Amino acid sequence: MIGLGLFKGLLVTLIAAIRGPVTVQYPDRKVGLPGAAKDAGLSLPRFLVKRPRDAARAAVGMATVEDLVEQGPRFRGQDFNWYEDRCTGCASCAKFCPLGIIKIVTSSSGKQTAEGEVYDVDVFDIDIGRCMFCGICVEVCPYDALDMGSDFERAQYERQALVIPVDELRRKKNTPSTWFRPQLESAGYDPHAGEELTWDAAGRHEQPSEEQLTERWVDER
Amino acid sequence: MALDFLDNAFFRNIYCNLSASDDGRCGERVFSVLPGGFEWLAFLITGIVIALILVNGLLGSVIVFIWAERRLLGRFQSRLGPNRWGPFGTLTPVADAIKTMFKEDIVPDAADRWVFNAAPVVMMVPSLMVLAVIPWGSGTFLADLNIGVLFIIAITSLSTFAIVMAGWGSQNRYAMFGAMRAVALLISYEIPMALSLLGVLMIAGSLSLVSIVSAQDLPFILVQPLGFLVFFIATTAEINRTPFDVAEAESELGAGYHTDYSGMKFGLFLNAEFAATILSAAVIVAVFLGGGRAWDFLPSQIWFLLKMLPVLIFMVWMRASWPRLRIDQVLSLAWKGLIILAFINIVGSAILTFIWPDPSTTELWKMAGINLIVMIASVYAVGGLLGPGSAPVAGFARGEAPPTPRPAGEPAGGSG
Amino acid sequence: MTLQSEPVIVNVGPQHPSTHGVLRMRVAFDGETVTDAEMIIGYLHRGSEKLAEERTFTQVITLTDRMDYVAAMTNNQAYVLSVEKLAGIEPMPRGVYLRMISAELQRIASHLMAVGFLLQDLGALATPLMYMFREREDILDLFELMCGARITVSYHRPSGVFQDVPDEFWGRLRQFLDGMPAHIDEYERLISGNEIVLSRMRGVGVLDPDVMVNASITGPMLRAGGVDWDLRHRAPYEFYDRVSFDRPIMDESDNYARYLVRVYEMREALKIVEQCVEQIEPGPVRDPDVPFVLRPPVGESYVGIEGPKGELGFYLVSDGGISPYRCKVRPPSLLNLTLLREMVIGLPMADMIVTFGTVDVNMGEVDR
Numbered sequence A: 001m002i003g004l005g006l007f008k009g010l011l012v013t014l015i016a017a018i019r020g021p022v023t024v025q026y027p028d029r030k031v032g033l034p035g036a037a038k039d040a041g042l043s044l045p046r047f048l049v050k051r052p053r054d055a056a057r058a059a060v061g062m063a064t065v066e067d068l069v070e071q072g073p074r075f076r077g078q079d080f081n082w083y084e085d086r087c088t089g090c091a092s093c094a095k096f097c098p099l100g101i102i103k104i105v106t107s108s109s110g111k112q113t114a115e116g117e118v119y120d121v122d123v124f125d126i127d128i129g130r131c132m133f134c135g136i137c138v139e140v141c142p143y144d145a146l147d148m149g150s151d152f153e154r155a156q157y158e159r160q161a162l163v164i165p166v167d168e169l170r171r172k173k174n175t176p177s178t179w180f181r182p183q184l185e186s187a188g189y190d191p192h193a194g195e196e197l198t199w200d201a202a203g204r205h206e207q208p209s210e211e212q213l214t215e216r217w218v219d220e221r
Numbered sequence B: 001m002a003l004d005f006l007d008n009a010f011f012r013n014i015y016c017n018l019s020a021s022d023d024g025r026c027g028e029r030v031f032s033v034l035p036g037g038f039e040w041l042a043f044l045i046t047g048i049v050i051a052l053i054l055v056n057g058l059l060g061s062v063i064v065f066i067w068a069e070r071r072l073l074g075r076f077q078s079r080l081g082p083n084r085w086g087p088f089g090t091l092t093p094v095a096d097a098i099k100t101m102f103k104e105d106i107v108p109d110a111a112d113r114w115v116f117n118a119a120p121v122v123m124m125v126p127s128l129m130v131l132a133v134i135p136w137g138s139g140t141f142l143a144d145l146n147i148g149v150l151f152i153i154a155i156t157s158l159s160t161f162a163i164v165m166a167g168w169g170s171q172n173r174y175a176m177f178g179a180m181r182a183v184a185l186l187i188s189y190e191i192p193m194a195l196s197l198l199g200v201l202m203i204a205g206s207l208s209l210v211s212i213v214s215a216q217d218l219p220f221i222l223v224q225p226l227g228f229l230v231f232f233i234a235t236t237a238e239i240n241r242t243p244f245d246v247a248e249a250e251s252e253l254g255a256g257y258h259t260d261y262s263g264m265k266f267g268l269f270l271n272a273e274f275a276a277t278i279l280s281a282a283v284i285v286a287v288f289l290g291g292g293r294a295w296d297f298l299p300s301q302i303w304f305l306l307k308m309l310p311v312l313i314f315m316v317w318m319r320a321s322w323p324r325l326r327i328d329q330v331l332s333l334a335w336k337g338l339i340i341l342a343f344i345n346i347v348g349s350a351i352l353t354f355i356w357p358d359p360s361t362t363e364l365w366k367m368a369g370i371n372l373i374v375m376i377a378s379v380y381a382v383g384g385l386l387g388p389g390s391a392p393v394a395g396f397a398r399g400e401a402p403p404t405p406r407p408a409g410e411p412a413g414g415s416g
Numbered sequence C: 001m002t003l004q005s006e007p008v009i010v011n012v013g014p015q016h017p018s019t020h021g022v023l024r025m026r027v028a029f030d031g032e033t034v035t036d037a038e039m040i041i042g043y044l045h046r047g048s049e050k051l052a053e054e055r056t057f058t059q060v061i062t063l064t065d066r067m068d069y070v071a072a073m074t075n076n077q078a079y080v081l082s083v084e085k086l087a088g089i090e091p092m093p094r095g096v097y098l099r100m101i102s103a104e105l106q107r108i109a110s111h112l113m114a115v116g117f118l119l120q121d122l123g124a125l126a127t128p129l130m131y132m133f134r135e136r137e138d139i140l141d142l143f144e145l146m147c148g149a150r151i152t153v154s155y156h157r158p159s160g161v162f163q164d165v166p167d168e169f170w171g172r173l174r175q176f177l178d179g180m181p182a183h184i185d186e187y188e189r190l191i192s193g194n195e196i197v198l199s200r201m202r203g204v205g206v207l208d209p210d211v212m213v214n215a216s217i218t219g220p221m222l223r224a225g226g227v228d229w230d231l232r233h234r235a236p237y238e239f240y241d242r243v244s245f246d247r248p249i250m251d252e253s254d255n256y257a258r259y260l261v262r263v264y265e266m267r268e269a270l271k272i273v274e275q276c277v278e279q280i281e282p283g284p285v286r287d288p289d290v291p292f293v294l295r296p297p298v299g300e301s302y303v304g305i306e307g308p309k310g311e312l313g314f315y316l317v318s319d320g321g322i323s324p325y326r327c328k329v330r331p332p333s334l335l336n337l338t339l340l341r342e343m344v345i346g347l348p349m350a351d352m353i354v355t356f357g358t359v360d361v362n363m364g365e366v367d368r
């Protein structure tokens, strides 16, 4: 009970205190004077002269800059990407979602192609209030029409607002996560950069040509 | 009338401008607000002003201390601590205070209402009363009680009542556990705390804090290292801080004796605790660190506050680093360790004061050297006593290394 | 004079800071001493085993994530191994190595949580916990790179893993492997030699190894009692026979031993990851012929793995359909919890909490 171990412990915390915090701040980061100057794109003396008010705020630790947490490109987020022109309304995703939270209503468009009749997707609602972002819907989609997104900010006041309606899916800029899309990863695509991708780039498969389609059609007969 | 505070220029100005007394202490005067014969009123008003300054200063510093402790703890834990409200998060405790005030004040159905409601007030009062005798710098005190040290020890043990009241009044088993632990702890630690001060009193020859400060040509932490060690441990226990926070051990008892309190009553408990921390640092500075005495380029009041800083920071540092002792270990530390150390200190100091009844600075240095050796030897000896005795902990003797795992395959008993 | 006293019954939990979730303990106290304790579980019951019966074999993986939610990778691993045995699937070597790497990383993360919360129970004001969260964060970042999720990973699949890791992963893993030993030393400096920790944990909560074996206690708790039982060594699954590692054993069987065994196991887990990184070779991580909707032949399988908390096993019965006919989990947390009553009787309240902390249960796994 002499207490040398106690002092060793004190030393460990002291070293941690000197090393400083490791906290990642979200959604914005407090910056000091140099950081604020850099954020404003000015050198420190010019910043002090030109924007004294901002400089004073920064000096007392009140200045913040936008900061987002670092995310892996595979991050499975809440904003699903959906390529309507590729979706056949087969409802595999709805069927294999472990929670059954995808709601699909289709109607016949009367248009016939080589592969069969094309369906119009009237309703494609994803109730992300219950989604667990397992990615199984993406995995099972036979036409690669569905992708995970990488956004995670969707706080709402009511649960109903957590349902992603089909209109939003149609409107949305498609920036698919590279989860289950390895070719995007090798191409160095970063979903957080906000670059929109067409299905040709995002899908796993080659787009089948007209002949291939006919061939397949004939084969299955 | 005890006009001790007239040494302080600020207080003297207030008093002398009010009163018409001409007993010479105010020097030549041309002006007085009150006519002659009303010196008592001047005294009263001055006293109220001083009390206001001290009490509000204490409560304000509690707010600052809460912020500082959280920032520091964060730093020790590799995180930031509060940083969103105001510059560097300084407004966080203010926001907390506002929140606490607007919280619903819940009194449990089964609670003993009177006792339950009175407890927070009883808790707060001793902290404020201790303020009266602390010399915050030369002449800056409310009263120079000739029994100052005794007063502090007596008053601080009043908080035991508050804790029992809180624990009993809320009719909650966790609260009762906490209260029982707190009482056992406080009663045990009163003794080493009082005993550890005896050495100081012998050298200073007085119980008044002001005389103790003026006796410290050499800070008593050097002259009385053992006394300081015991006193520091005992105070840490008295104010319920880690590693002695058994009374409100949050991982065991929820919040201990104030589990059932909410709103501002809880806020009062919190306030009282932090105020007690600050005040105990103040007492340590006054008794062991030479009070406000230091070099002249800063006023003594500032020196006093500056000296409190390392004490408080060390308390936070301990809190960040160490786990909590068990209640029986806490008690056996007091009875088997600290009391013995305190007695060794008393005997040592008695012999030294017998040799040097009125020590000069060189003699104080000699005392310091002898006491340091005594401290190291006695801590080593008493530390060995503590380990094996504290049942039900299977002992670990001094020098024995803790065991380490052996790789599988080696026979049992292959490691230490 | 004898004092008239009666036991005080206190409900510790389900709302209590250190019941690690929602365990409820009805404890009878005589003063501060525990005279009787009753564990009441079921507050987190979600019926995972029943739910598994109406999901396809692959969908059940998402359920296993949520059983022991601080060690999702090992849950995935145990389940997937059981499915592979049931369906007779031969896994791809690279996939197996990735499973081992992720499982060992998860073991470190789980032990970090166990030790951190144990120290929290001891009364250390979250400092060790914060340090351990710091390193756990690195592991979770690695998981995010691997599979896009941090806690509920759903990464393992029958025949391998879902997807190969990105190239960036290896650099980050290297960084982690290089930095982690120093961090473990840091924890040891902070905790292991601390006199308060030693006097609080040594000789407290001692269990007899025979009793533990009879009560089918497994994992670090058993190894802290001097019994060399580690399924990675006794019944190697995956490629654990290709890596060499130590199994730290202690004979004290007290709280301190249980703590220290976990710390040493973190070091061993790092060694295993190192060897896996050396041995892994390029190749497919997953057999493309294994369909999403598996139809294993009629039969049953049980595979137990050495999870962070003990033997974690999945018993599956197939009736030839697309979902398990029965899915039974052998949760280490539940079985390790069974001896808690024997351990805590006679201890003071504070030690009861710490002893519970050293068992390292996860209520999500106990109640499922």
Ligand code: SF4
Pocket: A096, A097, A098, A099, A100, A101, A102, A126, A130, A131, A132, A133, A134, A135, A136, A137, A138
């Ligand atoms: S991510 Fe999983 S839970 Fe969410 S919609 Fe897709 S399949 Fe369903």
Ligand code: SF4
Pocket: A086, A087, A088, A089, A090, A091, A092, A093, A094, A104, A140, A141, A142, A143, A144, A145, A146
């Ligand atoms: S998204 Fe894919 S799986 Fe879902 S309906 Fe469309 S094509 Fe089918």
